[in-house]
Amino acid sequence: SENQVIPVDLYLSLAKQVTLLTPNLQELQTLTSGNHNQGNGDHGTLVNLSQLINTNILLTGGDNQSSLSVDWLAAHNIAHTSLYHQEQLFGFKASSVDTFHNHGTGCTLSSAIATAMALGHPLLDAIVIAKAYVHRGLECSFGLGKGPGVLARNGWPNDMRYFPEIIMPEYPKLAVNSQLVFAKVSQPLQVYTVTQSLDVLEQVLMAGARTVQLRIKTPKNVEQLEQDIQRAVVLGEKYQAQVFINDHWQLAIKHCAFGVHLGQEDILQADLTQIAAAGLALGLSSHGYFEMLLVQQLSPSYLAIGHIFATPTKEMPSQPQGLVKLARYCRLLKGRLPLVAIGGINQDNLAQVKETQVDDIAVVRGIELAAEPGRSWQALQQTWQALI
CATH class of the missing domain: 3.40.1190.20 (Ribokinase)
Known part of the structure; x- marks a missing residue:
């Protein structure tokens, strides 16, 4: 009743x-x-x-x-x-x-x-x-x-x-760090190469890339890791490029990299105050509305959104975002900061990704595994620029 x-x-x-x-x-x-x-x-x-x-x-x-x-x-x-x-x-x-x-x-x-x-x-x-x-x-x-x-x-x-x-x-430091100011990207990221290989990094820089990320997840040892980061920074200076270092923010500061890229988990462990004080740019990863809203409060230099398509590059708890979601993310945050799509992007889906109005794209396997990484980057870059 x-x-x-x-x-x-x-x-x-x-x-x-x-x-x-x-x-x-x-x-x-x-x-x-x-x-x-x-x-x-x-x-x-x-x-x-x-x-x-x-x-x-x-x-x-x-x-x-x-x-x-x-x-x-x-x-x-x-x-x-x-x-x-x-x-x-x-x-x-x-x-x-x-x-x-x-x-x-x-x-x-x-x-x-x-x-x-x-x-x-x-x-x-x-x-x-x-x-x-x-x-x-x-x-x-x-x-x-x-x-x-x-x-x-x-x-x-x-x-x-x-x-x-x-x-x-x-994590109250997130609220405190929301007042920090990170360096802005000095030029559009466009086709943004992410690689663990210094050889690939150098080839795409020689081909004309002006933004790259060195992502070494499993370094052989600390000494080699530092040498690789130092060399990446030197290459960035040589080609006047924006070199981002993934995760290893202390070494990025020590060797004066252009910027640091951090994942959601890394944000809670890194000293964002030191990164900002060193004048570095900060790129952050996100995997949906919640994470985007959380980290955009820090006003990063750019926001990476992924993974858009299924990819074996990295095991992720999140599901592929897809193009419909990406378009909605871009509509929500467009103009607030550069938005970068990452995950499974290649020549076959480049036009569809461009239609979402995302600012730039990050490519890993499509360049890193290519027989000629520099030419692969050039082909992607030319296609991306030609798309309206």
Whole structure:
């Protein structure tokens, strides 16, 4: 019957079968009323409940009576997501929308998350997409009959002002480092060669490339690694090119490289203050909406987005992004910073990649494994420049 009260234990039992719960504060308090191991404060309660029922929980902040609203996610075992973004507490901060017409906000949020996941977006991406969708819906909400009206349905969100700011309490240095200034790229990246081979690096520079990245993931030894980085920097000076060093930021600073490229995991370990103080440029990797929104807060010199197509170059937890997603990423961030597509790009798909409006492309295997890397780079570069 309508008046029947469903026991909390039954709710919790059912919750273990789902990917995400989206309670507000009152609902969270009800769900944890019989749990005596709640932790300290709302965040502790949230994290403990997430671990207890083995699922993700998004505590919605729409009930806050302030100019800002923060939703908190206790992340747990999310598919196709970096291990560094597992078992974390994330905040999604946005301005509150002052409107009387907010009927169905919670239902719309959860439905939008489920829809984004059904379209192939992992949970963290789905949450920020849904948050933007609801935010815009609230701004454009309208009345129907008596009482609170409904949210507008405005389609896919493509405006940054609707997307939330991401907070990572476990890594407060990200917030501090968001005030740092990194060097800008001095010329367009265009066809950006990424290689572990100094021979390949030199050949593409001789062929005319003016941006390259030395990516040595498994160095033979520390001495050889430093020699290779030093030689790459010297080659960059010789050909007046922008040489980025992947991961090894200390040696990049020591030998005055043009820039450093870091992955999502590396950001949390590197000293970004030292990199900025040394006057280096900073390139960052991303694999979807969540990671893009997280690292663009640092105002990097460029943002690499991948992997676009399936590639054996590197084992990744994320799935191929594809061209539809890439086009949406570009529409969202275009003009804010240079955007670079990477992963499985070659002559056969170059025109399709160009149509997404991405600024530049990074190529690994298509150049590194070519019989003549310099000519391979030239062919890709000529095609890329000719495409409109």
